[in-house]
Amino acid sequence: MATAEVTYLGELRTECKHVQSGTVIYTDAPIDNHGKGEKFSPTDLVATAYVSCMLSIIGIYCNERGYHFSKGKGSVTKIMESSPRRIGKLVINLDLRGNGWDAETAEKVVRAAKACPVAKSVEAGIEIELAIQLDGE
Incomplete structure (x- = not known):
């Protein structure tokens, strides 16, 4: 079984789902690398x-x-x-x-x-x- 499923959401952001628990986190590219820095990179x-x-x-x-x-x-x-x-x-x-x-x-x-x-x-x-x-x- 996979550990995580990751989906690109656009605008340098991803949704990361922990397969076993269903917990979801989001990432964003940092400001110094073209992102908004609004979430963990x-x-x-x-x-x-x-x-x-x-x-x-x-x-x-x-x-x-x-x-x-x-x-x-x-x-x-x-x-x-x-x-x-x-x-x-x-x-x-x-x-x-x-x-x-x-x-x-x-x-x-x-x-x-x-x-x-x-x-x-x-x-x-x-x-x-x-x-x-x-x-x-």
């Missing part, structure tokens, strides 16, 4: 997926080991390159404070996050700058 979704994947993997890792995880948020800044046009760098900030992990647990959790599937998929082609805030820092 496809490369915004790649950048966003990186942080979402890290937080999801932390959740899985903690659930499997009985670690508390209820506080986690992140932001990502995407830096594009022009020739060829592609994502050149992602600057990611994760705030994992408030989970009460000791230093050893925090180190293991961070290691798991850095090995998330999206990270492994883009590691050869995109520079990653990562800052993580933990309890006691």
Whole structure:
């Protein structure tokens, strides 16, 4: 079964439907690439997926080991390159404070996050700058 169905809507926009759930999102080309920038661009979704994947993997890792995880948020800044046009760098900030992990647990959790599937998929082609805030820092 397909993961997603994507339909071009015109004016550099697409409708993306997640086949399993039926959830729909829309994309728009960014202003600096002839779009209106009114929705996520496809490369915004790649950048966003990186942080979402890290937080999801932390959740899985903690659930499997009985670690508390209820506080986690992140932001990502995407830096594009022009020739060829592609994502050149992602600057990611994760705030994992408030989970009460000791230093050893925090180190293991961070290691798991850095090995998330999206990270492994883009590691050869995109520079990653990562800052993580933990309890006691």
